Amino acid sequence: MARRRLPAVLAAFALVAGIAVASPALADPIDDRRKAAEQRAAANAKAQADAEAAMEGLDANLQATASRLLDLQAQIPAAQAKLDEAKAALEKAQREAALIAARLVDAQEQQVTLSAKIQTDTDEAAKMRAAIGQMAREAYRGGGEVSGVSVILDAQSTEDFVQKYGLVSTALRTQAQVLDALKAAEASNRNAQARLDAVEDRIAELKAEADQKVVEADQAREAAADAKASLDALVAEQQAQQASLESQKSALAAALAQMDAEAKAIENELRAAIEAQRARDAAAGRPQPAPGPVGGGLFGNPTSISPMYVTSEYGMRLHPTLGYVRLHAGIDLRTYCNTKVYAGRAGTVTWAKTRFGFGNQVMIDSGFVNGNAVSASYNHLTSFAVATGQRVERGQLIGYSGNTGTSAACHLHFEVYVNGATTNPRPLLGL
Structure with missing residues (x-):
């Protein structure tokens, strides 16, 4: 049984139940917010027990309204924590989606760069092959194989020998350089192609990850909207119950x-x-x-x-x-x-x-x-x-x-x- 000792506190009627529903600071870890919500829930459970003792002697309608208000007070912290978690999940999904999008752009830029390099190296290799072919055709029209012996036998004088030998040496060196450059271009092309294949595989993976993050973000956004709607409904009902208690003051x-x-x-x-x-x-x-x-x-x-x-x-x-x-x-x-x-x-x-x-x-x-x-x-x-x-x-x-x-x-x-x-x-x- 409960008995009145301080009737003056009726001036605080229906105000003690006010619950702050503002979100905790964004920097607070979710675990800390969950722990705080659990502590508030425990405090509300004790308040419920104390209120049941204090409510003895009240009209049934007053008891029902006050009890429902206590229930709402117990539910609001948990609903706020759920909303905070849903917002955090949405923010995380959005951050990860942005990171994946940046990686995808980078990979696509690499794809463009490597494709251009491969095309350039292919064009250069084609030119070098054409040059080597031209050299071969010139040598064929000049009498086939050119060697030091033929140069000596065909020389009309010492000066003629020196001149012809120099031309032959230059031609051979040029041909060797072109062949080396062609080999290097082809090796670079093979390496670039391997890198391009890896980049294209990565692009496919990133696109799949991006699609999944879109799904996760949509789910998190829906969960946050549901949590917000639940919290708003609880707060609205809390305000209605407080108004009802105020109307029953007399x-x-x-x-x-x-x-x-x-x-x-x-x-x-x-x-x-x-x-x-x-x-x-x-x-x-x-x-x-x-x-x-x-x-x-x-x-x-x-x-x-x-x-x-x-x-x-x-x-x-x-x-x-x-x-x-x-x-x-x-x-x-x-x-x-x-x-x-x-x-x-x-x-x-x-x-x-x-x-x-x-x-x-x-x-x-x-x-x-x-x-x-x-x-x-x-x-x-x-x-x-x-x-x-x-x-x-x-x-x-x-x-x-x-x-x-x-x-x-x-x-x-x-x-x-x-x-x-x-x-x-x-x-x-x-x-």
Whole structure:
């Protein structure tokens, strides 16, 4: 059960839930952003648990709206992280596509250069072959093979010999040079052709890679668009839920006031009963001693879950979407719908009835402990197994757990009253 202690914070109604949806800095690694999203999700899970405790006592419509807003708050960080990842994937695909495009342009430029070189070398080789053929034809018309012996025999004088021998030597050297140049041109052509073949293979590979990157970029762009649409839808719904809560502000204030009145009525009823008991004891000559400390372990496990499992502690709660601070005046113990609930301590059933917010409630008076009047309430029960005025023993079945009243889910909300005021039940349960 939650009780209002700081009503002034209603001015912050529906503002606490604001979620920043701006993208993290682009320089942040995706892993860091994912980790941050996980931390936000864990914080939202805790907020959900605290809110369920704080929402006890609220109208069902308010609970539903506030719960949905909490769900949205939990989903938005994950949706933002998904959008960031999709954007990063798209940017990566675009960068890789640009890199592949640059490599393809370079390879195509190499293809053009090598093709031109091959054509030039082919033309030069053709010219050299033509020149060699011309030399051969000239030699054939001049008498066939030319040698040093024929030059000597045919010479008419020493001067004639020197002149003819010089011409023959020059012709032979020219022919050898042309042959060497032809061989070099043909070798260069073969090397250029091999490089051209490799470049053309690479061009085919790059074109295939470029086509794949286009597909990947399209998929990443579609994923980013879907993620953006999902995030926009969540944010729009969040804004609508916040507006709905704002419109129910007066209903919230009324619900809180009614809860406060019911809690105050319970305390007044218990204090009146305590004063009446003290008066009867004094009249009978059995006055109670001055109140002393209340020891731990007064109560046994009231649930069928062993060991006991606390789902929400005693203490102040800031509702993360409604913006008010309330005291969660007991502890919530895990039970399941329609499971057995037992008396944690022997006593007399003060009442077994339905109370606003608390649902079906059993209040058990366990008398005085070291001068202190001790009672405990068992709340949100589905049904009763005891009646008002009945004496019960520790461990006796008193009802079945449930979700009556303004409860968020089946559980046992257990409260302990010492001298008419709530106290933390944890130590008194031996926890």
